[in-house]
Amino acid sequence: MNRIDALFASLRARSRKAFTAFITAGDPSLQVTLGAMHALVEGGADILELGIPFSDPESDGADIQAASMRALAGESPTRLVDVLAIAREFRSVNQETPLLLMGYLNSLLAMGVQSFAHHARQSGVDGVVLVNLPIEEFDQMRPIFEREQLSVVFLVTPTTSAQRAAKIADTASGFLYYVSLKGVTGASHLDLNDLARQAVRLRKLTDMPIQIGFGIRTPEAAAHTAPYADGLIVGSALVKRMAALADTPQKIPDAMRQMAGEFRAAIDQAGTS
Amino acid sequence: MNEPYAEPDASGHFGPYGGRFVAETLTSALDQLASLYAQARQDERFQSILAEHLKHFSGRPTPLYFAERLSDHLGVRVHLKREDLNHTGAHKLNSTIGQALLAQRAKKRRVIAETGAGQHGVATATVAARFGFDCCVYMGSEDIERQRLNVYRMRLLGAEVVPVDSGSRTLKDAMTEALRDWVTNVDDTYYIIGSAAGPHPYPMIVRDFQRVIGVEARAQFMEAHERLPEVLVACVGGGSNAIGLFHPFIDDAAVRMVGVEAGGEGIETGRHSATLVAGREGVLHGSKSYLLSNDDGQVSPTHSISAGLDYPGVGPEHSLLKDLGRVEYACVDDGQALDAFRLTNRLEGIMPALESSHAIAWVVANAPELHDSDVLINLSGRGDKDVDTVAKHDGVRI
Numbered sequence: 001m002n003r004i005d006a007l008f009a010s011l012r013a014r015s016r017k018a019f020t021a022f023i024t025a026g027d028p029s030l031q032v033t034l035g036a037m038h039a040l041v042e043g044g045a046d047i048l049e050l051g052i053p054f055s056d057p058e059s060d061g062a063d064i065q066a067a068s069m070r071a072l073a074g075e076s077p078t079r080l081v082d083v084l085a086i087a088r089e090f091r092s093v094n095q096e097t098p099l100l101l102m103g104y105l106n107s108l109l110a111m112g113v114q115s116f117a118h119h120a121r122q123s124g125v126d127g128v129v130l131v132n133l134p135i136e137e138f139d140q141m142r143p144i145f146e147r148e149q150l151s152v153v154f155l156v157t158p159t160t161s162a163q164r165a166a167k168i169a170d171t172a173s174g175f176l177y178y179v180s181l182k183g184v185t186g187a188s189h190l191d192l193n194d195l196a197r198q199a200v201r202l203r204k205l206t207d208m209p210i211q212i213g214f215g216i217r218t219p220e221a222a223a224h225t226a227p228y229a230d231g232l233i234v235g236s237a238l239v240k241r242m243a244a245l246a247d248t249p250q251k252i253p254d255a256m257r258q259m260a261g262e263f264r265a266a267i268d269q270a271g272t273s
Numbered sequence: 274m275n276e277p278y279a280e281p282d283a284s285g286h287f288g289p290y291g292g293r294f295v296a297e298t299l300t301s302a303l304d305q306l307a308s309l310y311a312q313a314r315q316d317e318r319f320q321s322i323l324a325e326h327l328k329h330f331s332g333r334p335t336p337l338y339f340a341e342r343l344s345d346h347l348g349v350r351v352h353l354k355r356e357d358l359n360h361t362g363a364h365k366l367n368s369t370i371g372q373a374l375l376a377q378r379a380k381k382r383r384v385i386a387e388t389g390a391g392q393h394g395v396a397t398a399t400v401a402a403r404f405g406f407d408c409c410v411y412m413g414s415e416d417i418e419r420q421r422l423n424v425y426r427m428r429l430l431g432a433e434v435v436p437v438d439s440g441s442r443t444l445k446d447a448m449t450e451a452l453r454d455w456v457t458n459v460d461d462t463y464y465i466i467g468s469a470a471g472p473h474p475y476p477m478i479v480r481d482f483q484r485v486i487g488v489e490a491r492a493q494f495m496e497a498h499e500r501l502p503e504v505l506v507a508c509v510g511g512g513s514n515a516i517g518l519f520h521p522f523i524d525d526a527a528v529r530m531v532g533v534e535a536g537g538e539g540i541e542t543g544r545h546s547a548t549l550v551a552g553r554e555g556v557l558h559g560s561k562s563y564l565l566s567n568d569d570g571q572v573s574p575t576h577s578i579s580a581g582l583d584y585p586g587v588g589p590e591h592s593l594l595k596d597l598g599r600v601e602y603a604c605v606d607d608g609q610a611l612d613a614f615r616l617t618n619r620l621e622g623i624m625p626a627l628e629s630s631h632a633i634a635w636v637v638a639n640a641p642e643l644h645d646s647d648v649l650i651n652l653s654g655r656g657d658k659d660v661d662t663v664a665k666h667d668g669v670r671i
Contacts, residue, residue, distance in 0.1 A: 055440065055571040056557060058449045059296040059456065065439060072571065079569045105294060105556045110570030132294045132556065136284060155297040159459060164300070182298055183457035 003098040003126045004151050004174040007046055008209040008230065017267050018175075018231025019044060020211060021260055022102065023238055024051035024064060026071030026078025030086050032249045036242065037090050039253035041097050043260025049129065049233065050087065052103030053078050059131045061186035063236040066243060080107050080116070084123040091124025100153065100174075102129040113141050117148040127151030127174045135171040142171075155179050158198055162205065169206035178202060178229065179214045186236025190215035192224055199228035219266035226270035234263055278523040278599070281590075285473020285560075288596065291589035293472040295452075295559045302459045307474040309379055314481070319374065326370045327485065330403065331360040333367075335486075337493035337649070342620040347640040352502065353623070353652045354490045356514065363626065363654030364486060364514045365396035369465055371482035373400035376463035383407040383462045387451040389416055389444030389510070390581035390628065391423025392654055393467030398432035400465075408432040411450045413443040416580045423658050441574045444510075444584045448558050468511025469588035472559030476588050483517025490649060491521050504529045504643060507651040508631040509602065510546065510582035512591045514653035519600060529601070532591060533635040535577035536604035544576040548587040549595050549602035555586075562589040578607040578662065579627035581654075609634040611666060614656060626654035627662065 001009070011018055021040040025033050037048055053071035057064060071078040087099055101120065108116045108130070120128070127150050130138075135154060145152050151174030156165050159182060169176060180195050181187055195212070202210055213233030216222050222232050241259060245251050285291045285307075293303060313319040327333040335358050340351040356364040369386075376384055384406045388394030394410040401408030410427055414436040417424050427434050440446040448471075455464040469479040494502050505522060507515035509532040522528045537545030545551065548563050555564030557572055565573040565585040577583040594600040605613075610627055613634035617625050625633060629652045636648055656663075664671045 056445065056449050058452045058558070061453075069439075077569075077571070106564070106566065106572070107570040109555055110566065110568060131296055132559070134293060134295065134297065134300060137292055137294055157296075157298040159298050159301040161301060168297075179298065182459055184453050187457065 002149055002151060003096070004047070007098055008175065011046070011230070017226050017229070017270070018046045018209070018211060019264055019267050020047040020049055020231060020233040021045035021238055022049040022051060022233060022235030023242065024053055024067035024071050025083040025086055026053055027067040027239065027242060028070050028246050028249060030078065030082055032252055034086055034089055035253045036256045038094065039257040040260045041094060043257040044264025045260050046231070047098045047100065049100045049102050049235070050083060052080055052083050052101055052107050054104045054107055057104065059184055061184040061236060063186045063240045063243070067239045070243070070246070080111055084119050087125050088123040098126045099124060100127045100129055101125055102131070105130050105133050114144050117144045117150055121148040121150060125150065127153055129153045129177060131155070135168055138171065153177050156202060158182055158194065162201060165202060166205045169208050172208065175209040175211050175230065176202070176206065177233065178210050178212045180212050180225065181215045183214070185214050186217065187215055190221060195225065196228055219262045222263050223266040223270045226267045232267055281473070281477055285477065287476070287590045287593040290562050290592040291473060291476055291560050293559060294556045294561065295472045296456055298456045298459060299472070303472055303474065305379070306375070309375060310474055310478055313375060313378060323371055323374055327367065331366050331370060332358065333485065334489045334493070335359055337490055340621050343617065346620055347637060348645065349636060349640050349643045350645070350647045351636065352494065352647065352649045354486060354518065354649060356486060356651060356653045357623070357625065357629070357655035361396050361399050362657065363392040363396065364483060364517065365393045365467060366399065367485055367517065368467070368479045368482040368513065369393070369396040369400045372463070372465045372478065373404045373406070376406065376465070377404055379463060381406070381461055381463040383409070383458065384465050385409045385411070385451050385454050385462055386465045386467060387411045387444065387447035388467060389447070389583055390579065390626070391416070391420040391427065391658060392581060394432070394434070395423050395426050395430070397465045398427040398430035401432060402430045409454065410434050411437050411447040411454070413437050413441070413447050415442040416444065416447070419662055420580055420658055421661065443575070444580070445572065445586070452558065467513065469513045469516045469590060470511040470558060470560060470562070470586060476560065476590055479513050480516045480520060480590060483513050484520050486514065486517040486651060487519060487521035490518060494649060498647070501525055501528050502649040503646040504531065504648040506531045506533060506632045506636055506648060508533050508582060508628045508653060509549065509587060509591060510535070510584050510628065511586065512588040514651050516588060516590055518651045519594070523599060530599065531635060532600050532602045533631045534602060534604040535579060535582035535631060536606040537576040539606055540604065545604065546575040546577045546582050546584060547604040548585060549591060550604045557586045560589045562592045563587050563595070578610060578666070579631065581626070581628040582631065603635055605631050605634040605638060609638060611663065613637050614663065623652070624656040625652050626656045627659045629653045630656070
């Protein structure tokens with residue numbers, strides 16, 4: 001059983017919800033990223049999601065776009081090999097926390113999907129989320145990821161039909177990433193009534209853990225959303241805070257630890273669905 | 274090629290290219306669009322309404338014009354397909370009329386578009402006014418600066434022009450931003466893509482609506498000469514005017530076809546937009562195709578004096594046609610395009626767009642080899658919008 005499956009099994013046994021924290025690798029530097037990862041875990045994150053910086057992040061809102069640009073700026077832009085190196089360094093200290101890489105397909109194509117999957121596995125990565133890779137196009141790559149036992153997480157959105165959601169659940173591994181709104185990451189028009197309806201619909205289709213992401217910017221939003229899922233994914237809010245501290249990067253680990261703690265507490269207090 | 278050239282498969286793959294690489298939110302919208310278009314394509318009434326609009330609103334058919342003085346000058350018989358005489362001054366309207374009819378059929382109230390040179394933005398704003406849609410056009414702030422005339426035209430037509438400040442602030446960033454808008458507003462919005470690019474079914478839809486160029490040109494040349502031209506030449510940015518001209522000729526093996534990309538300041542400088550000449554396989558804006566990107570998969574900054582060619586990707590069908598060897602892809606640089614722009618003004622009294630000037634420039638550069646043959650160039654748009662750019666290049670303030 002890989003780390004993601006083991007985590008959800010253990011959380012379910014304890015009726016707890018997962019908290020996944022997203023930050024972009026290399027924003028503002030690789031060393032800061034590594035410190036922030038450990039701090040997020042200390043603050044209470046169960047799963048880490050590390051963004052692979054990409055020049056044209058078409059599904060990301062302003063905060064995560066800016067994070068990608070910061071990671072790619074300057075003399076030594078963050079490369080995919082650097083992201084894998086950070087994963088390996090993190091894993092040399094922390095053997096428990098599941099680690100996912102999130103990004104766009106072109107980064108993997110440039111390295112070669114096979115080579116990427118192999119090195120990701122070797123670096124202690126547990127899975128990937130590829131925003132612009134739908135299940136149909138994934139089919140031919142599937143054996144590569146299976147061979148390396150990497151989970152491939154797929155997104156389900158409010159526009160996904162029930163039939164398609166079932167197909168996605170069959171294809172996905174690790175968990176289902178329910179995008180709580182139509183829009184880009186970090187958008188602000190979350191509709192809780194709609195979310196509740198959608199979550200019930202999705203729950204009927206699969207036993208796979210469901211995590212909600214894309215619109216959860218505050219601990220309050222986390223508290224309201226948590227009852228509908230097995231876990232929550234928070235990204236833009238963390239990344240925005242990091243951006244605000246870009247000039248004083250030494251303060252970033254403490255800030256991440258604190259924010260993770262606040263989201264953790266909100267999720268834990270929300271009770272169960 | 275021995276077998277007849279085939280349509281893309283059901284998922285929009287042109288050989289290894291094309292397909293649909295988008296965020297899940299858009300999948301259902303693209304499925305709906307694909308089935309909507311499949312119906313419209315077979316619907317005689319839709320096709321006849323489209324034909325009416327092309328005739329009476331856009332002014333088609335456009336002439337196929339024998340450029341006598343340019344021909345004498347080059348020693349090549351040059352025939353210009355006058356898409357510059359299409360309403361709004363470029364081939365873009367062929368596709369925006371068709372897509373506006375699709376948007377109407379889908380009962381959307383709002384259309385969005387990306388634009389580089391502003392020609393597609395103007396063509397979209399025009400059909401939005403004609404059919405009564407709200408309209409929002411995304412345009413890189415650098416392009417807004419160099420295409421101010423078209424920006425103001427769009428505003429006069431009632432469109433909102435949204436400057437895009439991310440990335441290189443050109444066409445690719447405008448398209449990225451338009452995709453973000455569509456992901457957010459997918460319920461009431463139709464995205465009118467300008468080039469034969471993007472996720473399936475767009476490359477097929479835009480190509481089909483632009484095929485009118487090649488269908489007309491073929492019939493016009495046949496009627497005048499009772500044979501086919503020897504060479505077809507068109508500029509390629511995303512490649513919509515080129516695929517529109519080429520597609521009806523693909524199975525005519527004797528017809529040579531050349532797509533001309535923007536060599537910018539020279540391939541060796543890295544400041545160019547010659548995707549098929551110098552790119553590699555990649556995924557951007559919803560499809561797999563040739564792409565200008567670095568070893569790490571980051572999309573490369575591009576350059577061309579012509580904003581409409583300043584794009585790092587290219588339509589997937591062109592990638593297949595390159596691999597099949599059915600179309601040759603070449604490039605000319607900024608200077609050659611400017612020279613061809615001037616030459617066509619002086620010899621023919623026609624001001625071509627800087628995009629189309631690339632196609633003419635390739636013929637100029639290869640005139641000795643083309644001696645005495647019939648070459649049909651797609652004059653995809655008129656150059657009024659480029660007067661500022663050319664004047665600036667000449668150091669003239671107007």
